[in-house]
Amino acid sequence: MKSKIHSALFGVAIGDALGVPVEFKDRDELQRNPVTGMREYGSHGQPAGTWSDDSSLTFCLADSLCNGYDINEIARNFVLWAKNGFWTPRGQVFDIGMTTYHAIENIAKEIEPTLCGGFDKEDNGNGSLMRILPMVFELQNEN
Numbered sequence: 001m002k003s004k005i006h007s008a009l010f011g012v013a014i015g016d017a018l019g020v021p022v023e024f025k026d027r028d029e030l031q032r033n034p035v036t037g038m039r040e041y042g043s044h045g046q047p048a049g050t051w052s053d054d055s056s057l058t059f060c061l062a063d064s065l066c067n068g069y070d071i072n073e074i075a076r077n078f079v080l081w082a083k084n085g086f087w088t089p090r091g092q093v094f095d096i097g098m099t100t101y102h103a104i105e106n107i108a109k110e111i112e113p114t115l116c117g118g119f120d121k122e123d124n125g126n127g128s129l130m131r132i133l134p135m136v137f138e139l140q141n142e143n
Contacts, residue, residue, distance in 0.1 A: 005062075005137050012058050012133060016051040020044055023052075023095075050089045053096055054130040059087040062134040069138055075113040078104050099125050 018035050021042025040048040060077035067073060080086035082104045085093055096104075099118060106116035117123060 001137070005134075008133055008137075009059065009062060013051045013055045016055040017049050020046055020050055020052050021048075044094050046089075046094060050094075053081075053093065053100065054127070056081050056087045056093075057100075057127075057131040058133055061131060063087065065134050065138050071113045075107045075116070079108050083108070097125060097127055099123050100127050 017038060021039040021044070022030060022035055023043040025043070038048040040046070044050075044052070057078060060081050061074055064070065064074045064077050077086060081088065082093060082096065082101070085091035102118065103116045107113055
């Protein structure tokens, strides 16, 4: 099981690092210039191999789940990421979506984690889907 978890987390980071330099590029541009290896700089001005908030928050979740499921610990890890660069490639956050930003700001204000996200239709982005992989391993034996 440990090697499956490691493989999944490495896959997240590698896929993310391949995508960071071309984030926000349109499909036509990527068809003309497909990603075939690690690139540097690009959309976020980051060195080759840099992963984004998606991997960092996935790692924050996985790190917390090593101690069992505790939503408050997960929330603390997310704040550590946003405020201190926890689980970032070089100790700094360079990209954070507005929905994620607002939720983490609410966590930092000590609002109950289950109430920190938005409640409007526009608050339903796909960021959580990109970061949820570690829960698969946590919940696989649930009935």
